[in-house]
Amino acid sequence: MVEFAGWDMPVEYSGITEEHMAVRTRAGLFDVSHMGQIELAGPDALKAVQWMTCNDASRLSVGQIQYSALTTPAATFVDDVLVYRMNADHFMLVVNAGNIMKDHEWIVAQSKKSGGDVSVVNASSRYALIAIQGPQAQAVLQTLTDIDLPAIKYYWFATGEVAGIRATVSRTGYTGEDGFEVFVPPAQAERAWDALLQAGKSVDIKPCGLGARDTLRLEASMRLCGSDMDEQVSVLEAGLGWIVGWKKTDFEGADVLRRQKAGELKRKLAPFEIKDRAIARHGYPVKKDGQQVGVVTSGTQTPFLKKSIGMAMVPVELATVGTPLEIEIRGRAVTAEVVPEPFYKRPGKA
């Protein structure tokens, strides 16, 4: 067990590789109750969300979800978030555990800045969150609910009961695999977890810890806020131009992003692969001609692809596919190559 943002969490149950493979080939179960939920409601809730996040929340129908970020005036990350449209004037932001208090204060302040009638509630203690991920996730979950799961599209959610427990079920996850995240009241979380484990026995479901969560997300090229990006890294530097609502008239950090898009972008997150037998880890220097020019933000040996992969923040001219990168691993220079992302794409996904 490790301490993580005030929570005692297992790094692994049966082993990172076994858990990782279970998710890629069958199903895995994650207790991600540490994630925070902050809700905004009121006639001006949309206006507030549009101001403080970079993606275009007006494109969300009720029941739909988008990946987005809470941005600073410099277009850097206060946090990366999922925005759930609960109702026309009610949104829920799912935020990182370590940032709940900071995000809540930021969202309250930004709501005042955007103005109008909106209330903000830190609802994190009202939700436990269990993720069931993998090609068999839907089949397992369907045995416990009347919700028509095939009808829930990717990044949409529905409400109903799971194992007799009131639940919100979204087709989302942090693994690159098909799957769902199930929000339940904390008092019923243990029962929901046990029911899912029991229902998953037929496919040999595995409980999964933080270790597999990290290798799975990296294999799918999903960023980890606090590791790949933070308040010093802009949304475009993180390679997340696809979560910017360029058609929005104004939002926090918009000017900076528009200038970066027009040519001022100096550095960018580059996905890389190492052919050598070595793992580049967070913080290792990226060098060019003996000088440090960048830094590794994430790296691992992935259990499914069986490759040494990672992300590095490097000057834009070194971020194009095919560029060799020199990474210093415990005093030794190792060559990596910038590769396209994602490293892993699940079969059948466009």
Added chain:
Amino acid sequence: MYPSNLKYTKDHEWISIEGNEATIGITDFAQGQLGDIVFVELPAVGRQLAAGEAFGTVESVKAVSELFAPMSGEVTAVNAELGTHPELVNSKPHDAWMIKIRPSSPAEAGSLLDADAYTKLTK
């Protein structure tokens, strides 16, 4: 669970001394702490090691850890099988040896732990 014919270090290596040859690996406790091992980096045959010196690394999905020589001596063999099957360190830690050395100061063996003392250390 820790074989009594082996000696151990506080750094979680095991060492088996037979005549003028000592075989070295990492303990079951060490492999359990590291989790799934993916690389083992070992020294060249012929290298002279001082007791306590780092002679290689063992890297798992979640962490990298250095290997320390339990005794001084010259490396006489390395286990090449770990290059292709590093997972043997997880599945059979007390068989998956890493290096053999010819101890230059056999008296150093006196400061190694026996199985009972090592078992207490891991509790």
